[in-house]
Amino acid sequence: MKKYNFSAGPATLPQEVLKEVKEELLDYNKLGYSVLEMSHRSKDFESIIEGAKDEIRKLANIGPDYDVLFLQGGASSQFAMVPMNLMVNGKADYLVTGNWAKKAYEEALKFGDIKVLKSSEKDNFTYIPDLTDLDIRDDSDYIYMTENNTIYGTEYKEIPDVKGKILVNDASSNIFSRPMDINKFGLVFAGAQKNLGPAGVTLVIVRKDLVGKKDMSNYPTMFNYEIHANKKSMYNTPPTFSIYVLGKVVKWINDLGGLEKIGDHNSRKADLIYDFLDQSKIFVPVARKDSRSRMNVVFKTESSELDSEFIDLAAREGLVGLKGYRSLGGMRASIYNAMPYEGVKKLVDFMEDFERKRIG
Numbered sequence: 461m462k463k464y465n466f467s468a469g470p471a472t473l474p475q476e477v478l479k480e481v482k483e484e485l486l487d488y489n490k491l492g493y494s495v496l497e498m499s500h501r502s503k504d505f506e507s508i509i510e511g512a513k514d515e516i517r518k519l520a521n522i523g524p525d526y527d528v529l530f531l532q533g534g535a536s537s538q539f540a541m542v543p544m545n546l547m548v549n550g551k552a553d554y555l556v557t558g559n560w561a562k563k564a565y566e567e568a569l570k571f572g573d574i575k576v577l578k579s580s581e582k583d584n585f586t587y588i589p590d591l592t593d594l595d596i597r598d599d600s601d602y603i604y605m606t607e608n609n610t611i612y613g614t615e616y617k618e619i620p621d622v623k624g625k626i627l628v629n630d631a632s633s634n635i636f637s638r639p640m641d642i643n644k645f646g647l648v649f650a651g652a653q654k655n656l657g658p659a660g661v662t663l664v665i666v667r668k669d670l671v672g673k674k675d676m677s678n679y680p681t682m683f684n685y686e687i688h689a690n691k692k693s694m695y696n697t698p699p700t701f702s703i704y705v706l707g708k709v710v711k712w713i714n715d716l717g718g719l720e721k722i723g724d725h726n727s728r729k730a731d732l733i734y735d736f737l738d739q740s741k742i743f744v745p746v747a748r749k750d751s752r753s754r755m756n757v758v759f760k761t762e763s764s765e766l767d768s769e770f771i772d773l774a775a776r777e778g779l780v781g782l783k784g785y786r787s788l789g790g791m792r793a794s795i796y797n798a799m800p801y802e803g804v805k806k807l808v809d810f811m812e813d814f815e816r817k818r819i820g
């Protein structure tokens with residue numbers, strides 16, 4: 461049976477990409493061995509990594525004033541690398557809109573004086589706070605945001621005005637899912653395993669003038685952006701296979717027509733499921749309407765028993781990975797770039813059917 465995987469990450473990858481990987485796996489580029497076994501110092505790998513960067517630059521229209529880095533340690537390592545590298549005055553202002561944002565904030569506290577600009581924690585992170593007139597400190601080094609909140613299913617509708625300050629964005633769960641203006645950011649990062657490829661690589665796009673701005677001689681080498689930029693992400697052995705697949709996923713988006721196209725595709729999927737939820741008598745969407753994520757749709761029924769029953773029955777129909785985040789319960793349908801419209805359609809049909817059988 462064809463299954464649709466709604467897992468939040470590692471998540472669904474495009475079938476086309478997986479097939480290509482399968483075809484190339486045993487014998488890459490007629491070399492007689494696999495890309496998994498290839499030296500990262502080889503010509504072939506060099507063209508894989510540079511090719512992946514080129515696809516990214518093309519997709520998001522990233523100019524020569526930005527570095528594109530492939531790092532390790534997950535998005536979570538960026539929670540520390542960002543303050544380590546960018547905090548020159550020892551101050552930063554954070555927008556706390558979910559668990560990941562909170563973790564980033566708590567990590568930053570180890571490095572300096574951190575202010576919470578806005579938080580929706582009191583209301584269980586069900587919305588993105590009002591972003592007009594942010595009370596940014598004059599001497600703060602950067603403003604930090606998490607554009608899509610994977611666990612709570614909320615997403616910024618617009619990028620806040622930070623009055624010319626450096627804006628850092630954790631876009632792990634919505635990067636390249638709609639048009640983005642990279643020039644609004646000093647740094648954008650994303651763990652690959654949601655929207656870009658397999659786990660193991662983290663994409664960091666950073667404005668060049670922010671790299672090497674601070675004396676990093678007392679910091680671990682691996683946490684220094686400048687080292688990675690100078691060494692073209694090959695200071696040490698990079699996660700070669702993950703980069704190879706990521707390059708193919710980004711090319712897949714370019715071939716589809718780029719960010720406008722994928723953005724339309726993602727909006728159609730999200731509209732389908734939210735339109736259903738808005739009129740449903742047993743399923744309730746969790747995020748506030750004006751803050752809904754197009755990537756992670758979080759919903760529940762009136763009881764955790766009914767939630768479990770739904771999740772089990774859905775799995776039997778080939779709709780897997782719908783269980784909500786551990787501490788939150790309920791359901792979460794992650795519908796990233798690679799989730800086809802048909803997958804969402806099948807989910808909504810199944811929800812309709814489930815509802816009909818319960819309330820007639």
Ligand SMILES: *Cc1c(COP(=O)(O)O)cnc(C)c1O
Pocket residue numbers: 469533534535536537560606608609610630631632633651652654
């Ligand atoms: C998943 C996720 C993370 C953590 O990613 P790791 O690669 O597991 O460290 C951070 N931020 C956001 C927004 C996420 O969705």
